[in-house]
Amino acid sequence: MGYRFKDLTAACHDDWRAYLEHDFVRQLADATLEQEAFRHYLKQDYLFLVHFARAYALAAYKSRSLADLRHAHEGLKAILDLELGLHVGFCRDWGIGEEELDGLPEARATMAYTRYVLDTGHRGDLLDLHVALAPCLVGYGEIADWINGRAGTLRGDANPYDAWIAMYESDEFQAARRAEEAWLDARLAEVTPRRFEELATVFRDATRLEIDFWQMGLDCAL
Numbered sequence: 001m002g003y004r005f006k007d008l009t010a011a012c013h014d015d016w017r018a019y020l021e022h023d024f025v026r027q028l029a030d031a032t033l034e035q036e037a038f039r040h041y042l043k044q045d046y047l048f049l050v051h052f053a054r055a056y057a058l059a060a061y062k063s064r065s066l067a068d069l070r071h072a073h074e075g076l077k078a079i080l081d082l083e084l085g086l087h088v089g090f091c092r093d094w095g096i097g098e099e100e101l102d103g104l105p106e107a108r109a110t111m112a113y114t115r116y117v118l119d120t121g122h123r124g125d126l127l128d129l130h131v132a133l134a135p136c137l138v139g140y141g142e143i144a145d146w147i148n149g150r151a152g153t154l155r156g157d158a159n160p161y162d163a164w165i166a167m168y169e170s171d172e173f174q175a176a177r178r179a180e181e182a183w184l185d186a187r188l189a190e191v192t193p194r195r196f197e198e199l200a201t202v203f204r205d206a207t208r209l210e211i212d213f214w215q216m217g218l219d220c221a222l
């Protein structure tokens, strides 16, 4: 007992690294990613974010304390006010207008990941739901760190994806990531080994669905 968030990543170490260091991320960092792949990712990520906002609303519904309700509200606000706003702006810069976003077909990888998270939240409790959400929030924070720590990364005007990296390295985003890790550390400290194994399975499943999401971007798959 006395688990922490780090024990979840350690329990699926290879999948976690495959997610953080995926070819999509490497190419984005090196500025070698095909622009069509990035555009495809941006479109599907818009659909993804809409469903993730629903997942934070579900977290509010599943909350039993005012503190948890506030935490869910913060998550929902972060997606609606920060992430989705920036995202619609990004899409505009990349030639994808709001009308196009409204009528997008949903790729199977988007459906699989978002519905997995929502289903995990419905059948489980608030901790199951937050563990299913963690690869997204904590993972993108670690991805920004990893991108900045590697030799081949190109930053600034030379990289058309620089603004994307800047979004996830921002203080605001990194603070939200740390708050989520702290929330999970506090909850995981109290779970039994058997419960931890269940949660580790949810975390690994969600991490693998993040890997599929990157791959969907590279393949421009629907």
Ligand SMILES: Cc1ncc(C[n+]2csc(CCO)c2C)c(N)n1
Residues within 6 Å of the ligand: 045, 048, 049, 052, 078, 079, 082, 083, 135, 136, 137, 138, 140, 176, 210, 213
């Ligand atoms: C596939 C995919 N996974 C993770 C994120 C990152 N993200 C989405 S919602 C959210 C919570 C805070 O607003 C974060 C960090 C993404 N954009 N797309």
